[in-house]
Amino acid sequence: MSDQAEKLRNRIKRQMNGNPSKTIAIISGKGGVGKSNFALNFSISLSKHQKKVLLFDLDIGMGNIDLLLGKSAEKTIANFFTDECSLDEIIQKTDYIDYIAGGFGLNHVIKLSGGRVDNLLLELGHIVYEYDYLIFDIGAGITDELVQLLSSIENIVVVVTPEPTSIMDAYSTMKIISLHVPTVKFFLLGNRMKNEKENKQVMKRLQTVMNSFLNKDSVIIGFLPEDSSISLAVKKQIPFILYKPNSFASKQVQLITSFFLTANTFISIENERNFIEKLKHFLIRK
Template sequence: MKDQAEDLRIKLKRLANKKHPKTLAVVSGKGGVGKSNISLNFSISLSQKGFSVLLFDMDVGMGNLDILMGKTSVYSIVDFFKGTVTLKDTIMNGPEGIKYIAGGSGLSQLVKLEEEMIDKFTIELSQLIQDYDYVIFDMGAGVTNESIKFILSVHEIIAITTPEPTAITDAYSILKHIHLMDSTIPFYVVINRVQSEKEGIQTFSRISKVLNSFLGRDSYFLGVVPDDRSIQQAVRRQIPFILNNNKSPASKSLSEMTERYMKKHFSGTTESNAFPFISKLKKLLFER
């Protein structure tokens, strides 16, 4: 009886420690807008504020999160799909307490997986994410048949763009694509490499008006990141810019962005996508 009671206490403790993580996909319409850098620094900023974060590199063939951190990953998600390691084995330690899973060129194999491997992946992922407050997927630029399954499964989307006209057009295109497949996922927008906050607000206004006019869709301004020389210095040093110089304009803007996200000071935002992330992902992965 004593052993049974102890087992029950352990199980109850495990249940109490389980979390219901918020899942986010960070997307961009085109490459070269600083998406991965913002994903990484946003994750670190959340961790600095006391949240547990798992950052998942989904940039197929061009994963670079470990390079931005100056890390060498022992395993990547490709090793899991090759069947050589468990998903837990692929989790690496990042700066400021974040955990991350490195990407790899073989990630596109996901769509060719047999039912047994899809089951294995979703089961192991569902167990892992219970340890985190936030699971952030740094998606590749644009959208593919593989990546859209993850994008449509998450609770929220963060779109990264710059004030360049081509970047704005591409950002609208990917958000439109997502909207037409699921109109309930909240959209947050970050304007990177701005010369001034005014330029960033004007850029967001352009995107917001087009989304509202043509799709009847609201989007929420998450913030701007200035075109700051300290970011290039941090990239060369392979140190996240929020750690390289926490007093730089970019670091301050990033921290403010995180505070804004946490406080959810957005009129009209709701807890959408109540359908569990893993259930949605599994359903979409099994669709052929």
């Protein structure tokens, strides 16, 4: 009870100070591009700057956050959707971040229906003042319900690898989101790149297509290399930013973290208030 009371006090204090969570979604056009690994290490990097972070694994039934942490969550997002648990009840704690597991090996498929998204947005409205950052790890594939959720998130990081299929799928995903949310901001992150030169070549190509066909600007925020420390960390089920904090990959994540901590042009209190207003909009739209 004392923990719950302290949580409520902190939530009210942040709400009175007008400090809602900043929201960032991590997406990709296809699976297997290292999106969850980046989301986890980015979240931990934010926490090292004294930020309170909740990482939300929305790759339902195929979640990787547990595996990457070497943990097994007692409750997952499946319990929220099927057992009427609150988000507070399914939040898992670590030394660095809190997280909500996506679950894997489920006995049945859980779809994000409109009603379930409404319930999720309502619960998010309850905890939005409790954290500095809400990071959403979004599963591959875009549905109407996911677009609805992404519509309330101001900043979207798109993870892209050099493979042509990854580039085209990323473009297709951004096109669908842009058609529904014209004001969305995209931040491009390369993964498994040989070097900065390759990253620029791939991202410039993607930016050119977006400008030509969508009339949409985007921001390149960096890249992660092909780094043996990443694969070793995955095998050991330790986030690479903790396993090898001085590796090139870890330093790249730190640079990306610094960008989001200082880029007030892209992430502002005004924009994050829009997140809350959009939550209210979806909840009363019917």
